[in-house]
Amino acid sequence: MIMFDWRWSFVWEILPRLAKATGNTVLAALLGYGIAMVLGLIFALAQRTPFPYLNRMIRESVEFIRSTPLVLQIFFVFYVGPQFGIMLSPWTAGMIAIGLHYASYLSEVYRAGIDSVPRGQWEAATALSLSTIRTYSRIIIPQAVPTAFAGMGNYLVGIFKDTPMLSVIGVAELMHTANAIGSEHYRFLEPYTLVGLIFLVISLPTAAGLRRAEAKIRKRMGLRPL
Amino acid sequence: MKTSLKDYPLQLKDDQVPMVRFQNVTKRYGDLLVLDSLNLDVQEGEMVTIIGPSGSGKTTVLRMLMALEQINSGVIYVDGEPMTHMVRNGSLTWSDSKYLRRQRLNIGMCFQHFNLFPHMTALENCIEAPIQVLGLSKIDAVKRAEDLLDMVGMLEKAHEHPSRLSGGQQQRVAIARSLAMRPKVMLFDEVTSALDPEVIGEVTQVIRKLVEKHHLTMLMVTHQMGFAREISDRVCFFYDGKIEEQGTPDQLFGDPQSERTQQFLSAVLEAN
């Protein structure tokens, strides 16, 4: 027998608190993604230096971050700091960890995007005596964008869904708040279900919107639709 | 003028039942009319070649006969039995998939791009359907397959995968694979169009053997005019979803009546 005992009164009671926490979640996701976008570019470009040894080292480090659990990395950053005297707030530690983690994903996406630009483009830029910076910014990266866009979109939705891991070090996002509500009131049904629904309500339209944006970009650049 | 299904016989029972009959067959792709109320008979043991410009519907004829897609109207009969339709409660209705699968056993088809199963050797390709569909024992299936591979000259390569075979070799294996099912009708859909010129002969040689020694009923779509002229009993020139003209090879190639036929043939001769 299903003991379905959904209490709407409880839902209205906790909704404001969850709404505020949602704001924190979105903030964490966007902030983390912003860090990841910049760091990821640095990681990607750092693998293309003229020094093979450095390239290899960066690559292995990036692989290491990509192949190990984010939640463990969050703990690592949060606790290792104090071990060596640096005190990090949960937010700071969380942003560093999630930023690094997604930077390693994005560096792969950037790399694939840059690799997808035909060799001839580089050669043409060299023949026209364009500087490295101009080559990247005006020729290569604009052509890398459509390929990279899909991957970047996926990870934007992904980082949003990974924010609950920040709850384990006390960041007051959705999961943490739901846990708190649950232990305070001894009721987990409504908080957890609502958290799930809130994620769905945000991630599904975002994913759909990103797909549409990707189609538009491809069209704008005169590429064939996927 | 719309004929209802009641106007079609449930079974063909004349003295000379054609092996294949297209009766008023129409096929549309969206707004595009590809087959326009086609009527075509193929007698047992007859070798019919279909030629025509692209978009004329010639490949569609074969695909409809193999029921790879559904026709819009009309009925196709194979060996006297309806194929696109089945008899239920004394009248014709669209065939269900089980009935179609049984009827397909009468027909074999070879494709332009061979479509051999890449994860199986040549021999395995030829025994797969006899074992899985006809229920032959492995020993019987292998014996049959080896005989057929020998006939097409591929027995040596029986244990090679398609990726190791040339186009001509793959196509010959594909022919053996179809013959292993002992069909009554064989369809050849531009089987030499994807081959390098120097190996086309291997394949046409096999088809020639089939015509001369085994008298299978065959329908062939091809661009090889010389070959078509040599071995066909009848040639049909398709245009705009209809048979523009048909006759013996000498009649059609030697003395084409219709202007469109003449234009097509002279364009093809130009290209060669």
Added chain:
Amino acid sequence: MTYLEFLKIYGPQFVGGSITTAMQALLAAALAIMIAIAAGLMRLSKNRLVYGTATVYIEVFRGTSLLVQLYWIFFVLPLFGLSLEKFTAGYIAVGMNLGAYGAELVRGGILSVPRGQWEAATALSMSPAKRMIRIIFPQAFLNMLPPWGNLLIELLKGTALVALISVADLMFVARKINGSTYLSAQAFGSALIIYYIMSRTLVTPFMRWLELVMNRKLGKV
């Protein structure tokens, strides 16, 4: 204490945790593969109900986070009468989550098999079931392997979350040791290294070996 001394004392605990992680990963992977094949095939069906059910499942499990799903399965499901032990809840949540992603890989793999293969099998009068099992799926399998490799690494990483419902896996052990020794770098660092070793020296080579076997089957080697 030096790192070597640390390893001597706590090594056995790490090993125990790693074994639990490995078990979680294998069970979750088995579940994920079964779900992925089922849901992937359902997404290819022309039947609206079949297609719709699979789509709903996939969108829900891909649209919410694994941690939320894990907590929901362990804490909320009992209210509906289904009480799961934490070990079971762990790999079921991970398996169901990654199975949803896997379903799209299965579907993509099957769709990538050339149309001519479907037609040749149909021309030989093969039934849809035989056609899928003997002809289409074996070819789809090889196409699917590279992305599945990445998915399995994600699965391994996902199992770390079961520590949060107190399953005694590698991450749980790392937290425990951190809690009692405050040697965070050593505790968490060792765990990170072990996860890394597992994905790079076990999962990746295994997938490459599988690819080799399949390529051999296709006569490409």
